[in-house]
Amino acid sequence: MTNYFNTLSLREQLIELGKCRFMESSEFEDGVSALKGLKIVIIGCGAQGLNQGLNMRDSGLDISYALRAQAISEKRPSFLNATKNGFTVGTYQELVPTADLVLNLTPDKQHTNVVNAVMPLMKKGATLSYSHGFNIVEEGMQIREDLTVIMVAPKCPGSEVREEYKRGFGVPTLIAVHPENDPQGKGLKQAKAYAVATGGHKAGVLQSSFVAEVKSDLMGEQTILCGVLQTGAILSFDKMVEEGIEPGYAAKLIQYGWETITEALKHGGITNMMDRLSNPAKIKAFEISERLKEIMRPLFQKHMDDIMSGHFSKTMMEDWANEDKNLLSWRAETGETAFEKTAVTSQEIPEQEYFDHGTLLVAFVRSGVELAFETMTASGIIAESAYYESLHETPLIANTIARKKLYEMNRVISDTAEYGCYLFDHACKPLLKDFMKTVKTDVIGAKFSAGNQVGNQRLIAVNKVIREHEVEKVGAVLRASMTAMTQL
Ligand SMILES: NC(=O)C1=CN([C@@H]2O[C@H](COP(=O)(O)OP(=O)(O)OC[C@H]3O[C@@H](n4cnc5c(N)ncnc54)[C@H](OP(=O)(O)O)[C@@H]3O)[C@@H](O)[C@H]2O)C=CC1
Numbered sequence: 001m002t003n004y005f006n007t008l009s010l011r012e013q014l015i016e017l018g019k020c021r022f023m024e025s026s027e028f029e030d031g032v033s034a035l036k037g038l039k040i041v042i043i044g045c046g047a048q049g050l051n052q053g054l055n056m057r058d059s060g061l062d063i064s065y066a067l068r069a070q071a072i073s074e075k076r077p078s079f080l081n082a083t084k085n086g087f088t089v090g091t092y093q094e095l096v097p098t099a100d101l102v103l104n105l106t107p108d109k110q111h112t113n114v115v116n117a118v119m120p121l122m123k124k125g126a127t128l129s130y131s132h133g134f135n136i137v138e139e140g141m142q143i144r145e146d147l148t149v150i151m152v153a154p155k156c157p158g159s160e161v162r163e164e165y166k167r168g169f170g171v172p173t174l175i176a177v178h179p180e181n182d183p184q185g186k187g188l189k190q191a192k193a194y195a196v197a198t199g200g201h202k203a204g205v206l207q208s209s210f211v212a213e214v215k216s217d218l219m220g221e222q223t224i225l226c227g228v229l230q231t232g233a234i235l236s237f238d239k240m241v242e243e244g245i246e247p248g249y250a251a252k253l254i255q256y257g258w259e260t261i262t263e264a265l266k267h268g269g270i271t272n273m274m275d276r277l278s279n280p281a282k283i284k285a286f287e288i289s290e291r292l293k294e295i296m297r298p299l300f301q302k303h304m305d306d307i308m309s310g311h312f313s314k315t316m317m318e319d320w321a322n323e324d325k326n327l328l329s330w331r332a333e334t335g336e337t338a339f340e341k342t343a344v345t346s347q348e349i350p351e352q353e354y355f356d357h358g359t360l361l362v363a364f365v366r367s368g369v370e371l372a373f374e375t376m377t378a379s380g381i382i383a384e385s386a387y388y389e390s391l392h393e394t395p396l397i398a399n400t401i402a403r404k405k406l407y408e409m410n411r412v413i414s415d416t417a418e419y420g421c422y423l424f425d426h427a428c429k430p431l432l433k434d435f436m437k438t439v440k441t442d443v444i445g446a447k448f449s450a451g452n453q454v455g456n457q458r459l460i461a462v463n464k465v466i467r468e469h470e471v472e473k474v475g476a477v478l479r480a481s482m483t484a485m486t487q488l
Pocket residue numbers: 043044045046047048049067068071076077078079104105106107108110113114131132153154155156157158159412413414415416
């Protein structure tokens with residue numbers, strides 16, 4: 001198999017990368033009707049499989065789970081997830097031939113195996129769906145000509161897909177139809193109905209392409225969403241302890257700090273997050289983040305270049321073929337970090353203190369979000385998509401760190417995201433070594449108080465740079481439409 005993206009001409013690549021349209025609510029008026037009465041079989045019952053299936057069933061669709069035989073005989077978590085929730089479970093042979101729509105929600109590294117096993121069993125003219133286009137775009141998987149191939153990709157962890165649905169809302173979702181596999185022209189209707197069934201239409205749906213989804217998803221997860229949070233957590237914790245801050249306090253400041261400060265990001269973008277700092281601390285955070293942007297920009301660009309050229313996927317697939325040697329050793333290494341191993345203090349940290357004692361964390365978030373957004377849009381990814389893959393998703397990933405530190409984040413995200421996160425972290429820490437030598441507790445662990453004098457002109461200039469960034473402009477529009485949708 002060959003990398004599909006690399007088989008396209010430059011003109012075709014640019015067309016696919018540039019496909020991204022924010023859909024109107026009126027386009028979802030048919031609700032789930034395109035899937036009503038059809039038999040939907042989900043392969044895999046993990047983070048996305050279980051939660052998407054629960055939402056789709058609650059939306060009135062017919063859902064069952066096809067699991068590999070060992071998962072059933074050994075009563076693995078996937079089997080227990082499905083049966084405890086009252087779903088019909090069967091083998092591929094039992095369920096796939098009956099399916100009108102098969103959702104492949106297994107880890108990306110298994111897609112070639114799974115699709116090769118499932119495809120011969122699928123009935124003529126059925127539809128195969130993915131929640132991430134890696135198998136099609138990076139591995140060049142060829143799907144039988146009579147089958148329709150769609151993608152419905154929630155822009156968040158599976159747990160949030162369910163939680164938002166239960167609140168009567170949904171999560172922003174990207175939908176696409178594979179241009180090589182839409183023989184009956186039904187792909188878009190089915191993808192829209194699927195997005196409605198998971199609640200995605202209430203948060204905003206982007207009609208995009210497999211190519212744009214893959215290149216933006218990989219970039220977001222490797223850099224700001226997971227990589228920067230992992231590197232920032234480890235370096236900030238180690239610095240605080242080195243400077244004499246009580247380790248339990250340092251661990252708590254990081255574990256819940258990302259969540260608290262990115263909650264401000266969620267509501268009002270970088271502007272609101274920075275406004276939560278005192279004016280002197282805001283100027284300091286601005287200066288630090290400008291420096292961080294300078295240092296990390298080449299690394300962000302390298303990740304984007306490697307994703308675009310296929311180098312990243314090639315090396316990750318080599319690790320898959322090598323029994324995940326890198327992934328597993330990097331995972332174990334993360335489990336051994338002092339941050340991960342230190343129990344948090346029982347002392348309460350007031351909400352404002354996370355900002356006041358976390359100037360460096362705020363600077364990491366601003367630099368990472370802006371760099372990811374800038375790097376993606378410079379490579380042809382449309383601003384709305386870049387916004388979801390940088391600013392929008394950061395608070396959702398921060399929530400997972402609040403649950404159980406980096407362990408929980410890496411458990412909840414896909415294996416592909418986890419691999420990219422470690423790759424970024426390993427390259428980023430050495431880059432920040434000299435910078436970290438200049439960091440003291442006034443920006444991490446204690447209140448920033450140096451020079452309480454703030455020049456009005458300086459503050460106005462800093463505010464202008466923050467507020468006029470493109471991610472703030474597109475964010476304001478997208479957040480307003482998400483709020484309008486919740487109120488419908
Ligand atoms: N994690 C996330 O939040 C997000 C994931 N995605 C995408 O969703 C898809 C699913 O990812 P995710 O939910 O993280 O996956 P998980 O790792 O959570 O789920 C894996 C499921 O697949 C099954 N599985 C594993 N290996 C195989 C195999 N060889 N054959 C058949 N079944 C297998 C497992 O069951 P068992 O081992 O018991 O057989 C389990 O039920 C991926 O394409 C991912 O990129 C998209 C957005 C976010």
